[in-house]
Amino acid sequence: MTNSIEEVKDAACILAIGTNTTAAHPVIAYSMKQASRNGAKLIVANPKVIGLVRSADIFLQNQPGSDVALLMGMARVIVELGLHDETFIEEQCENFEAFQASLEAFNPEFVAEVTGIQWETIAEAAQVYATNKPASIFYAMGITQHTHGTDNVMAVSNLALLTGSVGKPSTGVNPLRGQNNVQGACDLGALPNVYTGYQQVTDPKVQAKFEEAWGVKLSGENGLTHVEIIDAIDEGQIKVLYIVGENPILSEANANHVDKAFRKLDFMVVQDIFMSGTAEYADVVLPAASFAEKDGTFTNTERRVQRVRKAIAPVGDSRPDWWIVNEIGKRVAEKGFDFDGPKEIMEEIAALTPIYGGITYERLEDVAGLQWPCPNKDHPGTPYLHKGKFSRGKGKLIPLVYKPSDEMPDEEYPLLLTTDRSLYHYHTVITRMAEGLDELEKEELLRINPVDAEGLGLEGGDMVKVRSRRGEVEVRADVTDVVPPGVVSMSFHFHESPTNVLTNAALDPVAKIPETKVCAVRVEEFQKRAQ
Amino acid sequence: MTEEINLTIDGIPITTRAGTSVLDAALENAIYIPHLCHHPDLKPVGACRLCGVEIDGGRMTMSCLEPARAGIEVVTESPEIALVRRTAVELLIANHDMDCLACAAATDCELLRLSAHVSVQSERLERLKGLTELKPVDNSNPFFSFDPNKCVLCTICVRTCEEIQGVRALALINRGYETVIGTFGNKPFIESVCESCGECVVRCPVGALAPKRFQKPAREVQTTCTYCGVGCGLYLGVIGDRIVSARGDRERPSNHGQLCVKGRYGFKFINHPGRLTTPLIKRNGEFEEATWEEALDLVAEKFSQHKGDSFAALASAKCTNEENYLIQKLTRAAMGTNTVDHCARL
Numbered sequence: 001m002t003n004s005i006e007e008v009k010d011a012a013c014i015l016a017i018g019t020n021t022t023a024a025h026p027v028i029a030y031s032m033k034q035a036s037r038n039g040a041k042l043i044v045a046n047p048k049v050i051g052l053v054r055s056a057d058i059f060l061q062n063q064p065g066s067d068v069a070l071l072m073g074m075a076r077v078i079v080e081l082g083l084h085d086e087t088f089i090e091e092q093c094e095n096f097e098a099f100q101a102s103l104e105a106f107n108p109e110f111v112a113e114v115t116g117i118q119w120e121t122i123a124e125a126a127q128v129y130a131t132n133k134p135a136s137i138f139y140a141m142g143i144t145q146h147t148h149g150t151d152n153v154m155a156v157s158n159l160a161l162l163t164g165s166v167g168k169p170s171t172g173v174n175p176l177r178g179q180n181n182v183q184g185a186c187d188l189g190a191l192p193n194v195y196t197g198y199q200q201v202t203d204p205k206v207q208a209k210f211e212e213a214w215g216v217k218l219s220g221e222n223g224l225t226h227v228e229i230i231d232a233i234d235e236g237q238i239k240v241l242y243i244v245g246e247n248p249i250l251s252e253a254n255a256n257h258v259d260k261a262f263r264k265l266d267f268m269v270v271q272d273i274f275m276s277g278t279a280e281y282a283d284v285v286l287p288a289a290s291f292a293e294k295d296g297t298f299t300n301t302e303r304r305v306q307r308v309r310k311a312i313a314p315v316g317d318s319r320p321d322w323w324i325v326n327e328i329g330k331r332v333a334e335k336g337f338d339f340d341g342p343k344e345i346m347e348e349i350a351a352l353t354p355i356y357g358g359i360t361y362e363r364l365e366d367v368a369g370l371q372w373p374c375p376n377k378d379h380p381g382t383p384y385l386h387k388g389k390f391s392r393g394k395g396k397l398i399p400l401v402y403k404p405s406d407e408m409p410d411e412e413y414p415l416l417l418t419t420d421r422s423l424y425h426y427h428t429v430i431t432r433m434a435e436g437l438d439e440l441e442k443e444e445l446l447r448i449n450p451v452d453a454e455g456l457g458l459e460g461g462d463m464v465k466v467r468s469r470r471g472e473v474e475v476r477a478d479v480t481d482v483v484p485p486g487v488v489s490m491s492f493h494f495h496e497s498p499t500n501v502l503t504n505a506a507l508d509p510v511a512k513i514p515e516t517k518v519c520a521v522r523v524e525e526f527q528k529r530a531q
Numbered sequence: 532m533t534e535e536i537n538l539t540i541d542g543i544p545i546t547t548r549a550g551t552s553v554l555d556a557a558l559e560n561a562i563y564i565p566h567l568c569h570h571p572d573l574k575p576v577g578a579c580r581l582c583g584v585e586i587d588g589g590r591m592t593m594s595c596l597e598p599a600r601a602g603i604e605v606v607t608e609s610p611e612i613a614l615v616r617r618t619a620v621e622l623l624i625a626n627h628d629m630d631c632l633a634c635a636a637a638t639d640c641e642l643l644r645l646s647a648h649v650s651v652q653s654e655r656l657e658r659l660k661g662l663t664e665l666k667p668v669d670n671s672n673p674f675f676s677f678d679p680n681k682c683v684l685c686t687i688c689v690r691t692c693e694e695i696q697g698v699r700a701l702a703l704i705n706r707g708y709e710t711v712i713g714t715f716g717n718k719p720f721i722e723s724v725c726e727s728c729g730e731c732v733v734r735c736p737v738g739a740l741a742p743k744r745f746q747k748p749a750r751e752v753q754t755t756c757t758y759c760g761v762g763c764g765l766y767l768g769v770i771g772d773r774i775v776s777a778r779g780d781r782e783r784p785s786n787h788g789q790l791c792v793k794g795r796y797g798f799k800f801i802n803h804p805g806r807l808t809t810p811l812i813k814r815n816g817e818f819e820e821a822t823w824e825e826a827l828d829l830v831a832e833k834f835s836q837h838k839g840d841s842f843a844a845l846a847s848a849k850c851t852n853e854e855n856y857l858i859q860k861l862t863r864a865a866m867g868t869n870t871v872d873h874c875a876r877l
């Protein structure tokens with residue numbers, strides 16, 4: 001997030017697009033609803049009727065995959081009505097002319113057709129966004145999990161730049177990070193192209209710095225991404241895989257492909273707190289301690305580094321992940337793995353990572369933690385980014401064209417499947433083991449509109465087979481108008497109905513994120529619910 | 532800075548900030564005025580009629596609704612006030628299912644506090660008792676139960692769900708003696724729009740909304756939620772080697788004490804019997820238990836044979852920062868490749 005969670009309630013306009021906030025980030029949703037009660041205009045854009053819609057002033061139920069058309073349509077309205085911030089664009093942005101020219105293609109007929117929303121509604125949303133400041137935009141995986149996810153993100157940023165809605169309190173573009181420490185995993189360099197703090201592996205100066213600090217020769221070539229790793233295993237290049245705390249067999253797009261790849265590995269190590277579907281493939285399974293059994297830090301979606309503290313001893317003979325990795329390091333490396341605990345690891349992180357430079361365990365004793373960038377020990381941390389200036393000079397307005405999703409419904413597979421998550425579950429394994437949460441939502445459901453259900457002769461509670469070009473799953477149907485006609489939705493929390501057998505692994509060319517939000521399916525062979 | 536003002540309560544001079552209610556000013560200064568429907572997180576409603584005071588010798592007013600003003604003289608007890616209070620409390624207690632030993636709220640019950648303060652007379656209670664039959668308890672939610680027989684109709688839960696959670700699952704239904712708290716349509720909690728966040732349960736001043744199988748922890752540890760990117764601050768409660776509770780950390784800027792259903796009630800996985808507790812090595816297609824030495828040596832041997840392009844690591848968005856740092860360091864410095872990723876993209 002460029003802003004802080006505390007700033008949410010003070011916004012005058014909130015645009016929540018591609019985020020099921022009430023389910024995925026509940027406590028931020030409380031703040032959004034509070035802002036709305038304080039008089040803020042809340043605009044929700046989502047293919048599904050999500051919980052937040054109940055508090056929304058404007059609901060834009062756009063077709064999955066039509067976000068670029070929607071956002072560029074809104075930009076067009078803003079420019080046509082002269083609601084853009086000319087001074088801000090003049091002083092802080094570049095490329096306005098080219099951007100303006102690209103809006104031509106997004107004429108009212110085209111945008112209404114692609115999004116499935118009346119132009120008047122889009123125009124109203126655009127005016128509300130442009131004229132109620134401070135305005136914040138929030139988005140999540142509904143924006144990024146597409147073959148054109150990078151375009152979606154740029155379309156969001158265009159809208160904010162156009163109205164000068166960046167770099168001020170309660171004003172900015174806020175991606176909501178899904179899992180608790182996605183932000184931290186990225187910050188700490190668990191990515192194939194960067195070391196900690198987004199320092200490029202291909203930059204010779206950066207490479208030299210880490211070579212000196214770690215005392216070893218390092219590779220200056222980008223590594224492979226998650227989805228590319230699976231392909232490289234399938235092709236026989238990667239033979240050994242070390243998986244810590246992940247369950248790709250359930251969470252990855254096109255799960256059948258993952259299954260085939262895992263069978264080809266020479267050696268696989270899985271480190272986790274429960275036996276998972278993925279761990280079944282492993283040669284060695286290492287039992288890890290849960291967050292309640294170790295010390296450390298998590299970095300939340302507002303870049304706030306906060307302490308995790310050991311409440312009980314590791315269960316059984318499990319061990320904290322840091323201890324396990326350190327022990328493996330001791331055995332395979334000559335040096336660099338003799339840490340006696342997380343505090344000491346953080347000292348090395350701070351020394352090598354400018355954005356974490358001022359972070360120490362002593363300072364984290366303050367309950368507020370520290371928000372990066374925090375370059376030195378006297379720096380108070382940074383509640384919101386881009387104050388007054390952009391880190392890369394000027395903000396760039398990006399001309400865009402609408403690209404349909406990789407796989408759209410056709411005669412053979414007439415329905416569009418989009419994935420979502422549930423309030424009561426969290427990715428794949430843990431909540432299934434948390435007594436009570438399992439009770440609140442016991443099984444996967446295929447949400448399908450009454451119109452489509454009637455066409456198929458289907459009733460709520462029937463078991464159906466959902467088939468895509470890649471596989472099939474059995475699931476119970478829930479006939480509901482939370483999804484529009486032509487669109488069906490499922491989550492991916494249940495191994496009994498592994499949704500990702502169906503999804504498409506086609507990647508966004510830049511971000512390498514698979515298109516799990518859109519694929520074509522058909523529903524067939526159902527079994528009537530027991531009466 | 533908000534302006535500071537001086538006033539007296541029962542003749543004691545006190546200082547407070549302008550805009551504070553007389554009730555809050557008293558409570559801040561350790562002067563107890565009986566109250567039930569007041570909660571510091573919620574707007575005052577003056578519904579329970581217990582917090583009456585007299586100001587400058589005038590008529591009785593509800594102190595939760597009365598702003599503290601400079602120079603006023605507040606009196607918290609008089610024969611008239613005492614009568615109003617005792618009648619209100621006795622009615623509440625008479626209709627209350629007193630099962631205090633088994634009640635989750637017992638050590639922290641506003642009704643017990645009140646009755647001690649108002650000196651309730653048992654013979655009067657007897658006469659009032661037995662007017663109503665016990666109503667059924669709603670046990671439909673897996674994490675908390677609602678016992679209408681203990682409810683004092685303070686509407687704190689209704690207002691919490693509305694003002695704090697923004698869900699509006701609850702309302703006062705029926706009228707007069709029949710008034711109860713219920714979900715819309717008076718359905719069981721589980722069938723309502725309730726999201727099980729537990730915010731109302733935390734604020735219920737008695738044991739009407741209470742966590743199931745509650746155990747008061749022996750100690751608490753301040754930490755951060757493991758579920759989503761909001762990173763709510765929480766306290767895990769511990770008895771022996773078990774996690775028994777979680778509650779929001781009000782000091783934390785990311786959540787100010789609020790939690791969702793996962794953070795508040797999703798801790799049972801920690802002590803789940805299905806946890807992996809020992810290293811496993813697959814031999815002839817079957818997992819066998821192994822020692823850490825054996826397992827780590829085997830892993831190290833295989834890793835050492837595959838340094839470079841044939842190795843890949845997947846780190847985790849559930850692990851700590853320090854752990855992710857070590858995993859990428861292991862991959863880069865020890866294994867000689869940049870092929871390390873995690874599921875940020877998924």
Ligand code: SF4
Binds near residue numbers: 699701
């Ligand atoms: S648990 Fe949360 S959602 Fe449910 S009634 Fe209470 S406050 Fe409302």
Ligand code: SF4
Binds near residue numbers: 684685735
């Ligand atoms: S359930 Fe508790 S909080 Fe709600 S009205 Fe009754 S006593 Fe008050």
Ligand code: SF4
Binds near residue numbers: 760762792794
């Ligand atoms: S309590 Fe809920 S909203 Fe807060 S971090 Fe945990 S899962 Fe997220």
